[in-house]
Structure formats: C-alpha cells, structure tokens
Amino acid sequence: QAGLDVAPRLFYLLSLIVGAVIGLVVLVAGVPWYVSLMAGVAGALGLPRWILKFLVRRRQQIFLNDFADAIDIIVRGLKSGLPINDAMKVISTETPPPVGPEFLEIVEGQRLGISIDQGIERMFERMPLAEVNFLGIVMNIQSKTGGNLAEALNNLSKVLRDRKKMKAKIRSMSQEAKASAGIIGSLPFFIMGTLTVLNPAYLNPLWDTTIGNILVIGSGVWMLTGILVMRKMINFDF
Incomplete structure (x- = not known):
C-alpha cells in the first residue's frame, strides 16, 4: 500500500534497529535504564509504523488527485470507440504513479486471464x-x-470530483482546530526548553529522582492521550 518493495521480515528488523538506537541514545543522555527501555520499545513500535502510515496516506492522496482524470480517459476512450482494455493501457502509460502502475497491474493481469473485475478487486x-x-x-x-x-463512468467521475471538493472544504474548515491542537501540544515542550x-x-529533579521520573512518564502518557483525543476530534472520515 505504501509502494515499497520491502519484505515484512526486513521491516521488523529495521524496527528493532530503530528501537535499539533510540534506547541507546536516551541511555547515553543519562536517563535511567527503564526509561531508556520504554523509549526504545516506543521507538520500535511507533516510529517505523508512523512513517509507513505517512507514506501510505501520501500515496493514497496522490492516487486520488489523478484517479478522476483516469476515469475521464476511460470515458473518452469508450466514446471514441476504444475497448476498455485499450483505454486502461493508455492510463497505464500516460498517467503518472501511482495511478499508472495500478492500472498497469490490471492490464498485465488480463494477459494472464484475470478479469477486469478481479483486477479492480486486487x-x-x-x-x-x-x-x-x-x-x-x-x-x-x-x-x-x-x-x-x-x-x-462519467457519472462516477463527477461523484469522485464532488467528493474531492467536499474533502478539501472539510480540511479547510478543520485547519483552525488543527492549529490550536498543535499550539497546545507544543506548549509544554516550549516551556521546558525555555x-x-x-x-x-x-x-x-525530574531526571535525577524517582518521583520526578514517574511524573515525567505520567505527564507524557496524559499528554499523549490528550493529543490522540484532539486528533480524533479534528479528523473526519469522509
């Protein structure tokens, strides 16, 4: 889904390496070993998956930007007398990634006996x-x-463009809430740095005492919970 040719085993190995590096860096900084261990576990489980989800969302957004145009190419091809297979070949060669390669998979699948419906399912x-x-x-x-x-397909293209406009409208309306959430989330780090x-x-005392470490961990957990709640409130699935 992210467009990466990486085996799951290699991804898990890279996650372990990232977690080990983060834990080692935190430990060298003088933080207690159990805090370093938690940081390493969080880094191994969180950072690689966050990067992977970011790549997936970015690829999907690029796909959506060109998908309606690809449907229009099929519509124009059908109206001019081209078979749908040839129209998809045009998309696979003329449309930039990721739309072009995705339709290329359908075209190549037809050569192996896979129907268009099955290709779209894949x-x-x-x-x-x-x-x-x-x-x-x-x-x-x-x-x-x-x-x-x-x-x-022409009606579908209109629906896709209307959905795209609605998503852009929702995104613009939620920018103020996202900016407020970003300011609130960054304020503790700004104060700590100052x-x-x-x-x-x-x-x-926050780093050198047990009570201070507990307070830091507890504050981090509550802050993470608040960030996730705000993120859930300002993200709309459409």
Missing part, C-alpha cells in the same frame, strides 16, 4: 479507498446487467 487490496470500491461496483454491475458504461535555557538546574 487494486482495492493495494489501495483500500472508497473511490476504488466505487469503480469496482460500477464495473461489476455493468458486466452483469449491461448498459452504457461510458455514461456510468526553562532549560534560563535555569538548567531547575528541571534536574
């Missing part, structure tokens, strides 16, 4: 988006009931 596994599912539904209904495929510069010894 595309949905690699690109689990509602828009791809809509295309699969339209193609499945058309193959079973017949009808004007060009008109059906105190460290003005009076470096002021925060030493």
Whole structure:
C-alpha cells in the first residue's frame, strides 16, 4: 500500500534497529535504564509504523488527485470507440504513479486471464479507498446487467470530483482546530526548553529522582492521550 518493495521480515528488523538506537541514545543522555527501555520499545513500535502510515496516506492522496482524470480517459476512450482494455493501457502509460502502475497491474493481469473485475478487486487490496470500491461496483454491475458504461463512468467521475471538493472544504474548515491542537501540544515542550535555557538546574529533579521520573512518564502518557483525543476530534472520515 505504501509502494515499497520491502519484505515484512526486513521491516521488523529495521524496527528493532530503530528501537535499539533510540534506547541507546536516551541511555547515553543519562536517563535511567527503564526509561531508556520504554523509549526504545516506543521507538520500535511507533516510529517505523508512523512513517509507513505517512507514506501510505501520501500515496493514497496522490492516487486520488489523478484517479478522476483516469476515469475521464476511460470515458473518452469508450466514446471514441476504444475497448476498455485499450483505454486502461493508455492510463497505464500516460498517467503518472501511482495511478499508472495500478492500472498497469490490471492490464498485465488480463494477459494472464484475470478479469477486469478481479483486477479492480486486487487494486482495492493495494489501495483500500472508497473511490476504488466505487469503480469496482460500477464495473461489476455493468458486466452483469449491461448498459452504457461510458455514461456510468462519467457519472462516477463527477461523484469522485464532488467528493474531492467536499474533502478539501472539510480540511479547510478543520485547519483552525488543527492549529490550536498543535499550539497546545507544543506548549509544554516550549516551556521546558525555555526553562532549560534560563535555569538548567531547575528541571534536574525530574531526571535525577524517582518521583520526578514517574511524573515525567505520567505527564507524557496524559499528554499523549490528550493529543490522540484532539486528533480524533479534528479528523473526519469522509
């Protein structure tokens, strides 16, 4: 889904290496070993997966930006008399990644006896988006009931563009809340950095005493909980 040719075993190995490096860096900084251990575990379980999810979301966003145009290419090809297979070949060669390679998988699958419906199902596994599912539904209904495929795909293209406009509108309306969440989330780090510069010894009890370590861990957990709650409140699934 992220477009990476990386085996799961290699990904887990890289996650362990990242966790070990983070834990070692924290330990060298003078933090107690159990805090370093928790930092290493959090780094191994969190950072690589966060990067992977970021790459998946970025690839999906690029896909959505070009997907409606790809449907329009199919519509124009069908109206000009081209078979849908040839229209998909045009998409696979003329459309930039990731849309082009995804349709190329469908075209190459047809050479192996895989139908278009099955190819779109496999595309949905690699690109689990509602828009791809809509295309699969339209193609499945058309193959079973017949009808004007060009008109059906043209209507689908309009729906996809309307969804894109609605997503952009929702994103713009939620920017203020996201900015507020970013300010609130960064404020403790800003205050801690300022105190460290003005009076470096002021925060030493947080790192040198057991009670201070417990307070740091507890504050981090509560802060993470608050960030996740705010993130859930300002993110809209559409």
